[in-house]
Amino acid sequence: MSDHLHTVQAQIKAACINAGRALNEVQLIAVSKTWPAEKLSPLIEADQFVFGENKLQELEIKAPALPAHLEWHYIGGLQRNKVRKVLKHSNWIHSIDSIKLLDAINRIAGEEGVRPHLFLQVNIDREESKGGFSPEETLGAVRHASTLPNIALEGLMCIPQAQSDPEQARPSFSSLRSLRDEVSQSSGIPLPSLSMGMSSDFHIAVEEGATHIRVGSALFGARNYVK
Ligand SMILES: *Cc1c(COP(=O)(O)O)cnc(C)c1O
Numbered sequence: 001m002s003d004h005l006h007t008v009q010a011q012i013k014a015a016c017i018n019a020g021r022a023l024n025e026v027q028l029i030a031v032s033k034t035w036p037a038e039k040l041s042p043l044i045e046a047d048q049f050v051f052g053e054n055k056l057q058e059l060e061i062k063a064p065a066l067p068a069h070l071e072w073h074y075i076g077g078l079q080r081n082k083v084r085k086v087l088k089h090s091n092w093i094h095s096i097d098s099i100k101l102l103d104a105i106n107r108i109a110g111e112e113g114v115r116p117h118l119f120l121q122v123n124i125d126r127e128e129s130k131g132g133f134s135p136e137e138t139l140g141a142v143r144h145a146s147t148l149p150n151i152a153l154e155g156l157m158c159i160p161q162a163q164s165d166p167e168q169a170r171p172s173f174s175s176l177r178s179l180r181d182e183v184s185q186s187s188g189i190p191l192p193s194l195s196m197g198m199s200s201d202f203h204i205a206v207e208e209g210a211t212h213i214r215v216g217s218a219l220f221g222a223r224n225y226v227k
Contacts, residue, residue, distance in 0.1 A: 002046040004219045005030075008202075012213070015206035026206055029073050031198075031216030033058060034223045037065040043219065044070070052214050053090075056082045063089035075195075075214055077131065080104040087114055094119040094157045094195045094214070097131040099144055106148035115150055119157035119195045119212075122179065124172050127161055135175075139183045146189045155193035155211070156180050166201035173197070173208035 008028065016023050031052040032040050040051060040062070049069060053059040054076025063072055073092040083104050086093065096102055096118050109116055120141050123132035133141050138156065145153045156179065160172035173196050184191040197205025199218035206213065217223060 002042045004221075005043055005046050005048055008215060008218050011203050012206060015203040019207040019209075021206070025211055027212045029075070029212055029214045030219050031075065031214050032062065032220065033076075033216060034225060035220050037062045039220060040066060052094075052216075054095075056085055059086065059089050073212075073214075083108050084112065087112055087116060090116070092117045092154075094212070095121050096145075097121045097133065099141060102141070102145055102148060102151070106150045109150035115152055117152045117154045118145065119154050119193065120145065121157045121159075122176060124158040124176050124179070125161040130159065132158070135179050138179060139187060142183050142189055142191065143187055146187070153189070153191065155191040155195070156183075157195035157212075159198075160196075160201075163201075166204055169201045170204050170208060173201075173205050173210065177209040 012026055012028060013023055016026060027050060029050050029052040030043055030048050033054050050071045052073040052075045059072060072090040073094060074086050074090040075094045078086060078093065078095055078101060080101060087109060091114060093116055105116060120138060121132035122138055123130050123134055145151065156176055158172060158176045160169045163169050176196055177194060180191050180194060193211040194209055195212040197210045197213040199215050202213040202215055
């Protein structure tokens with residue numbers, strides 16, 4: 001497991017060198033969904049402290065079972081009635097796909113005395129099957145988010161269309177980056193972060209400006225969803 005971690009770290013480093021970026025601009029999020037808490041231990045021993053989960057039930061089991069200094073990123077679809085429970089364990093949410101969800105998080109974060117870091121999910125390839133803000137809606141959503149006192153707006157997130165060749169994801173990553181640049185410039189609102197890139201294509205996402213990469217199977221092996 002820590003061998004996989006070292007391989008992924010070396011690939012991140014190579015991509016940073018290719019792109020003339022500093023290694024500390026890229027945060028690796030180890031996506032531990034479907035794996036039991038004990039599977040995370042070798043990574044924690046190798047100083048990987050940032051993990052990603054996409055289901056509340058799993059977050060609620062693993063976070064209390066593992067060291068308190070870990071940082072949990074919530075990367076899955078989020079219903080408003082689960083926000084309070086997610087915020088108990090996670091101060092980072094990557095999957096904000098509606099104004100209603102933004103407002104709910106702002107209200108509940110205020111009640112709980114926390115200030116979560118948020119990414120707005122953008123449906124960058126305009127897929128029917130995917131949620132998220134359209135590129136056209138993103139400026140309005142960013143402006144709205146910037147008025148909310150109890151959240152820290154980090155930036156934009158995308159999940160590009162599945163491709164056989166990871167190079168084919170490059171235009172989606174560069175579109176998200178351009179959209180971030182345009183929206184930030186026209187609104188004057190800083191959007192420092194871009195959450196993009198998964199196991200098959202994180203090296204390309206890093207070359208295109210990713211600051212947060214969400215990597216699961218390259219670290220843990222293939223997932224088996226059948227319980
Ligand atoms: C599962 C998941 C990932 C990680 O996928 P891998 O291909 O295993 O790296 C990244 N982002 C999101 C939103 C996910 O649900």
